[in-house]
Amino acid sequence: MFQNFRLSMAWLHTWFGLVLGFVLIVVFFFGAMSVFDREIDRWSIPASRFEPQPMPSFDKLLRPIFEDMQPLEPARAAMRDHVNGPLPDKFTVPSSWGAYTTHRDPVLSLFVGYEVPNAKLPETNIFALRTVDPRNGTALPDDRLKVGSGFFYPLHYSLTLEWKNLGYWIVGFAALMMLVGLVTGVVMHRKLFRELFTFRPNKSTQRSMLDMHNLTGVVALPFHFFFAFTGLVIFAGIYFPVAHTQLEPLHEQHEVIDAQKTGLPHDRAGVAAPIASVDAMVAEAQRRWAAKGMAGDVGFLSLVHVGDRNGYVSVYRAGTDRIALTGEGIHFKASTGELLREDPPPTVVGRINEFLTGLHLQHFRHWLLRWLYVLGGLLGCVCIATGFLFFVEKRKRQHAKQHSNGARLVDALAVTTVTGMLIAALGIMIANRLLPDVMPAGWPWRGDMEQYCFWGVWALAMAHAFWRTAPVAEGHLAPAWREQCLAIAVLAVVAPVLNWITTGDHLLRTIGNGYWPVAGIDLFMLTSAGIALLAARKLKQRVAVDAHANVTRAEVNHA
């Protein structure tokens, strides 16, 4: 089919890179934003702007909250198709309670899983979620959106396409093909090391775009490879769902045997039992960690088979000081507080898995590494964006001669996914500050409205991109790029200003108080505004050069 191996690799790289690049740039960008998801949450929910808190008292504070939690309407609506008959008004048999926190969380996320009576499949659970202020137990309103961990983060791994898990599959396929893209890219690139440090902005656009594409691809190659790979590892259970398809009986049997081995009951006994002091169990767990020289905070606290004689409490240490998310699980009998089991050190395979997933999910405390991850993610975005631009530059003049719209189409989609995506991201931040505190009756929830604004703004940016890329069809530079850069520059100033007006948290105050989660987001947006302005100016110069070149070319043709 192709003359040689290199050409076939180039074909693969070009076409898969082009099509999946539109997905990957979204994954990369919102992945980079998710590195600071908790901080974006602080920005978007002003009531949560205080210092991170340790796990609060279970007995005094958490228990009554857990007992009060019931699934909300969206969860109930999603469950209706999985049940024979109607759903009960109130769920009464909790299968698990859980609370997860990290060293960056001022507010605490809680979940309760309830057994669903008359469910079509066994072991069906319905979940109630709530976020509380751990200092006093006040619940955050349910209609609020944590823009970072509740929207940018799911966008990163599932594009928020929940229907039949479609989003996970698209992102997974894109990640798999990205690994292929990295390998084919290395094969195509003849001067991997010789041009490692080469970026020549003054050469032709095509050449300088390729320079930048190679530079950002190669220097962060380990990052690109590891993040695509570990992302696939994290969702391996979705991509290879054998545990709940072909091997379901084996999986069930394994769970039962595992329960016998660990002494942690697999099923409820069906006999009610009280819950002993969980605070005492947490204190005992912390004492045991300290005795091992691993004193630490509680990261994850869970109760299984709540209120049953077989109920147990698991206390996990937060992975603040290492890659693994949590660990050193210690389990107690819920009714008596008797120690059931102390998890042994993980096996080698377990350790590798913890490392691979932990390095991607990064709940550790390391601000430098966090920023370096943002850098890696943004380098990935630049690599993909310059890939698009190279594709367009290489073809646009030829397409113009052939009266083909191919280059224009790609350029419009590139504008949509590069600058348009930034405009949409700023759009949700601005909507977050502008929407009324509580939406009027009959309107969707505030958090939903914010998401609609995001998609609406993105659709507008896309329409603009398709409209203002017309000159590409004649071989010129699209004005859409410059105009959207200007839009970014304006919006990225508007958002911090709105934050100031609506919350009173201007930069002088947040920096003065050392409240970096909010100050950092504001500064990040202001920096983006500066870069966008610079880009717009450069693009204007390009237009002038382009026009001049065209005039000269026309004169030459006339002569």
Add this chain to the structure above:
Amino acid sequence: MLDSLMLLAALLVCAAGMGWFALSMDVHWEQVRGKAPHPRALVKTLRVLGAAALFVSLVLCLAVDSASMAVLVWLMAVAGAAVAIAFTLTWRARALSVLVFWAGPARR
């Protein structure tokens, strides 16, 4: 505090290392040093210096964090350093002369 300083040092040493690697290449040597001679012995020295610097940077990372975390910090620091050096070569190439301060003035 000491940890932050050590990590800062790791970043700087890493950048110097990538700078030395770049200077061991003819094209970049010319960007930085103009027509100053670039003998093979110097090229070798620069490569050794580059490798040593990357190694020192790794050691600094290991001194601050556990090995699993230090490796990640170091790999990302190398990427960051490479970008920083590449952009310096593009816009402020002569600034890298400090990395070969002993080799006399540049010739243009």
